[in-house]
Amino acid sequence: MLSKKSQYAFQALMYLSEKEKDGPVLIAEISKKKKIPLKFLENILLELKKAGILESKKGKGGGYFFGKDPGQVTLATVMRLIDGPISLLPCVSLYFYEKCANCDEKHCGLRDVLIQVRDANLKLLERKTIADLSLRPKTLQALKIKG
Amino acid sequence: MLSKKSQYAFQALMYLSEKEKDGPVLIAEISKKKKIPLKFLENILLELKKAGILESKKGKGGGYFFGKDPGQVTLATVMRLIDGPISLLPCVSLYFYEKCANCDEKHCGLRDVLIQVRDANLKLLERKTIADLSLRPKTLQALKIKG
DNA sequence: CTCTTATGCTTTCAAAAAAATCCCAATACG
DNA sequence: CGTATTGGGATTTTTTTGAAAGCATAAGAG
Structure with a gap:
């Protein structure tokens, strides 16, 4: 069975994929929309970023977005x-x-x-x-x- | 991934399958031959028995054997x-x-x-x-x- | 009938993994 | 500067897994 963690990862990735054209997406937005515990999601997205799948931008107008297609x-x-x-x-x-x-x-x-x-x-x-x-x-x- | 428990279950079942013609096999024998912790194996075999896959006989000449083909x-x-x-x-x-x-x-x-x-x-x-x-x-x- | 040989069953314990939370640092932007 | 946002470790809580202990029960031998 998949862990909750990878379920969350897939949900987040699907969400980001749909919003790809809108630029960076806030962790908080994904967390809220997909009902994923915020801090847990932070770790997951970070892991995806380290793997090069996602990228992030800090500060105003920041958020997460795809690092590759x-x-x-x-x-x-x-x-x-x-x-x-x-x-x-x-x-x-x-x-x-x-x-x-x-x-x-x-x-x-x-x-x-x-x-x-x-x-x-x-x-x-x-x-x-x-x-x-x-x-x-x-x-x-x-x-x-x-x- | 399979748990240790089901790995053990498969090993035990394979062993029993090979020894099928020799009559009941002792838990201790399986435990020794397949290096499975004795008490853990007891529980596993019991579970397999409750499901009707295995049967057992107590006392001298007892042990576990298949309940179905x-x-x-x-x-x-x-x-x-x-x-x-x-x-x-x-x-x-x-x-x-x-x-x-x-x-x-x-x-x-x-x-x-x-x-x-x-x-x-x-x-x-x-x-x-x-x-x-x-x-x-x-x-x-x-x-x-x-x- | 009782001794020996086995399994039956419940409970408990320990270790590991999974899930969630907390805190503060770093960074970007205006 | 001040606010917004991610970075990343430390910690805690919960759940699952793996394993062991102990007594109960049953079957057969003599």
Whole structure:
């Protein structure tokens, strides 16, 4: 399961993505609109900034905004940043690999399945970006039908 | 990520599956062979028993054994039993559904993606069983080549 | 019937992680 | 300068996880 922290991160990123054209957005505004505890949100945004996903400006007219194109920020990147491994066990993780305590990886049936699970997840999470979360398929469909 | 508890559960189930023909297996034996803390393992096996996956017999010649065919016990079942939801958020869970605090499900792009992720996971985890963990593809391949 | 061998069940404890809060420093702008 | 806003660590609270202890219960052997 995703932690509250990464749920908040996604909500904040979606909000920022929608407001992208309006310039910097205040933490307080996101906090209020998305009902995220203010100080917790501060930490989250800071972490996203350190990773280069967001940027910020202090003082009047300041706030947070994207440091890179929301269409370039994958869900997998955000999840790894905030929650760590996407894999179900460290022994199948690409970015956070750790050897199993008590299992021979060459003969572990569980590992084989978890690698398949990992790949299925990555196939989706590495493709989908923050931009995809706002431009939803259903919305696009609706537009198609209308147009 | 899977908890230690469900890792232990899978290891124990794999061990029991291999020893199925030898009759009941002692908790202590599993604990020793798989290096799982004894008392922790007791609780895990008990939980698996309550779910009908395992059965047990007390006294001399007692121990744990399968209550149903290992080929009928899916990984998804075990994971839900021990760790809870397989989905990344409760709002997309089939067995542990809970409404999102602050998002309109009909217009949540994140939810759409997480449903896809859930389905990709279930496709694998509902198919694979404990029996599959022991009878590994590579082993079968080796047998094919030999035979 | 009672001794031995096992599991059953509740409770408790400790450690770690998650979530939230607090404080003050740094920076930008007018 | 003074106000608005983020920076960033320290701290606290809560929840979850991992593990252990202890006594209860059941089954079989003799």
